Structure formats: C-alpha cells, structure tokens
Amino acid sequence: MIKAIFFDIDGTLRDFTEKGIRPKTRQAISLAKNHGVRCFIATGRHLLEIQEENLLDGLVFDGYVLLNGSLCLDAGLFPLYENPIPASQVKTILTLQKELGFALLFMEKSSLYVSHITSQLEKLQAQIGTAIPPVEPHMERGLLHPIYQMSPFSENLPAEFFAARLPLCDVTSWHDGGAFDITPKGGGKRLGIQKIMEHYGYSQNEIAAVGDGYNDIPMIRYAGIGIAMGNGNDQVKAAADFVTGPIGEDGLLHAVEYLSRFFGSPA
Structure with a gap:
C-alpha cells in the first residue's frame, strides 16, 4: 500500500512556462490526501526560491527534500537532515x-x-x-x-x-x-527520501516518487512505484515503473489516479 508520494516541482508539479499550479494538479494532490497519503516535495530547489516565487501556489505539503537531498525539512520547516558539502x-x-x-x-x-x-x-x-x-x-x-x-x-x-x-x-x-x-557524494534525492522515511517509519514499498529530470532518476528507481512524467527524457522514462502523460496534458493527475489503486481507503 502506498502511504507517501514524493513529487519533484519543475516539470512535475509546475510547468516551466506557466505561472501557478494547474487545477488538475491541485486535484491530484487532494486525491492523495483524501486517501490519507502524505505528500512530500523532492526538489533541487532552495526553500527561498519556493517561498519567494510562490512556486507551489498555496499547495501544502507534509515535508520537503530540498537541494537534491542535502537538506530535509518537516511540514513545519524544522530540519530533519542536513548534509553539507565538504x-x-x-x-x-x-x-x-x-x-x-x-x-x-x-x-x-x-x-x-x-x-x-x-x-x-x-x-x-x-x-x-x-x-x-x-x-x-x-x-x-x-x-x-x-x-x-x-x-x-x-x-x-x-x-x-x-x-x-x-x-x-x-x-x-x-x-x-x-x-x-x-x-x-552519495547524497541526492534518494538519500533525502530515505531520511524522511526513517522519520515517519515508511518502508520502501510504501512510497512512490514522481519526476521528470536527470536528478529524479535515483528516487524513481528506488521508490516502490516510480513514475516518470511524459515530458521527461528517455532516461527518466526508462527508470520508471509507469510513464504518465506530460504536465501540459495533466499528466500528474493521471499519475496519482494510477497510484490510487494502491492507496488505502479514503480518510
């Protein structure tokens, strides 16, 4: 059963060419949360970029894997894991x-x-x-x-x-x-996700990951179910268990709808 989903931001939750979050993307996050599934961010972005540029457009998440796994925060932005460069x-x-x-x-x-x-x-x-x-x-x-x-x-x-x-x-x-x-060395989104899993007590087969970029490949391979966006490159798609549609065709909603067959009962 999937209990948590980790989402990349750029090219996954938001289109590079658009401002704000698409209505169908909001629907996707609501679908997961309504089934009691925790939703996390997994991005190369800095928290300041996310906040100052309103990249999540009001969406609320249960935790954050930032800077490609080098800094992990809980929902209250309290650090759970830090891994600075030597x-x-x-x-x-x-x-x-x-x-x-x-x-x-x-x-x-x-x-x-x-x-x-x-x-x-x-x-x-x-x-x-x-x-x-x-x-x-x-x-x-x-x-x-x-x-x-x-x-x-x-x-x-x-x-x-x-x-x-x-x-x-x-x-x-x-x-x-x-x-x-x-x-x-040895960091990345996968390690950041593992630290979040340790904190919340998830096993590998209880998490899913959705992304589109090169830096998403390790987490897509690691997750119990890894999903590539249709706008991702071929290497990302090859690493995935399921390839959804592009972000411009509401691929994120289709991804979460696919995952919903592995959710528990609605909360």
Missing part, C-alpha cells in the same frame, strides 16, 4: 571559478547567491522561470558557512570536468546541460 570541495570550486570565470551559485541553508551574472545564467534561469539570485562579491563566505549545493553555469565545461576535480561530490546535469547541481 569545505575542501567548496575551496576547490572557488579556485576553479576564479581561474575560469564561470558563474557560480552557492546555496546555504537560509540564503543563496551567485558570483556574477552571465548570459548563460540569465538564459537558464529564464528557462526555469526563476529570478536571478543576488550577487555576492565575496564568495569566500562559502568557506565560513555550510554550503549544501553548488551550481556552476558554463556552456563549455562538461559534467566530467567538475566530477574529476570534486571527488567528494556528485555532479548532475540540468535538463539540457549548461549548468550542474553539485552535492555531497
């Missing part, structure tokens, strides 16, 4: 940034900031419908405060470049490349 890796990427000049985004627990603004950063932030974070002239503050996720923006440097130089980190490409999410 300071040695932060120091290394700061050296690389100074040498090569790419824009670099740091995410602390309560703030996020970039080294400088480039056309690549502007383009990719616009693609995901997100404002550009504030510029921090003294990026070395990342050596004084825990960093939970780092994102370099570069058209020319591949993921392998960063992976070879940051052995204590995992590097995940955004949908179309040009930017990467860098998190502690």
Whole structure:
C-alpha cells in the first residue's frame, strides 16, 4: 500500500512556462490526501526560491527534500537532515571559478547567491522561470558557512570536468546541460527520501516518487512505484515503473489516479 508520494516541482508539479499550479494538479494532490497519503516535495530547489516565487501556489505539503537531498525539512520547516558539502570541495570550486570565470551559485541553508551574472545564467534561469539570485562579491563566505549545493553555469565545461576535480561530490546535469547541481557524494534525492522515511517509519514499498529530470532518476528507481512524467527524457522514462502523460496534458493527475489503486481507503 502506498502511504507517501514524493513529487519533484519543475516539470512535475509546475510547468516551466506557466505561472501557478494547474487545477488538475491541485486535484491530484487532494486525491492523495483524501486517501490519507502524505505528500512530500523532492526538489533541487532552495526553500527561498519556493517561498519567494510562490512556486507551489498555496499547495501544502507534509515535508520537503530540498537541494537534491542535502537538506530535509518537516511540514513545519524544522530540519530533519542536513548534509553539507565538504569545505575542501567548496575551496576547490572557488579556485576553479576564479581561474575560469564561470558563474557560480552557492546555496546555504537560509540564503543563496551567485558570483556574477552571465548570459548563460540569465538564459537558464529564464528557462526555469526563476529570478536571478543576488550577487555576492565575496564568495569566500562559502568557506565560513555550510554550503549544501553548488551550481556552476558554463556552456563549455562538461559534467566530467567538475566530477574529476570534486571527488567528494556528485555532479548532475540540468535538463539540457549548461549548468550542474553539485552535492555531497552519495547524497541526492534518494538519500533525502530515505531520511524522511526513517522519520515517519515508511518502508520502501510504501512510497512512490514522481519526476521528470536527470536528478529524479535515483528516487524513481528506488521508490516502490516510480513514475516518470511524459515530458521527461528517455532516461527518466526508462527508470520508471509507469510513464504518465506530460504536465501540459495533466499528466500528474493521471499519475496519482494510477497510484490510487494502491492507496488505502479514503480518510
């Protein structure tokens, strides 16, 4: 029986090209909650982005796996798990940034900031419908405060470049490349979900996960039932137990309707 569902945000709960949450998506969350199923967020996003840009448009969730699993919060936003990047890796990427000049985004627990603004950063932030974070002239503050996720923006440097130089980190490409999410080695949404499961006492076969991006593949494979959105790429779909329709065709509602056969009785 499915007792909890973990939802990605971008491309899953919300369309990159639209503001707000679709009515059918709201219906999907209500369907799950009406059956007593807890609903959680599992995203690479920072809490500030979610709050300040109203990405969830009033939807309420039972907990949050943020920054690709590096920070997990309960419904009251109390930290359940924290996994910052080793300071040695932060120091290394700061050296690389100074040498090569790419824009670099740091995410602390309560703030996020970039080294400088480039056309690549502007383009990719616009693609995901997100404002550009504030510029921090003294990026070395990342050596004084825990960093939970780092994102370099570069058209020319591949993921392998960063992976070879940051052995204590995992590097995940955004949908179309040009930017990467860098998190502690062995972390990711799957680990964050496991920490939520430990807190609430769920087993693996009692959870489902729904997503569309490369960073969703581990959680889709891990979940008792993993679902890929129809707008996801082929690698995501190949990892899933079920492929629903695209977000633009109310695929999330169809996903939860599929899962409902594994729910308990309505609450």
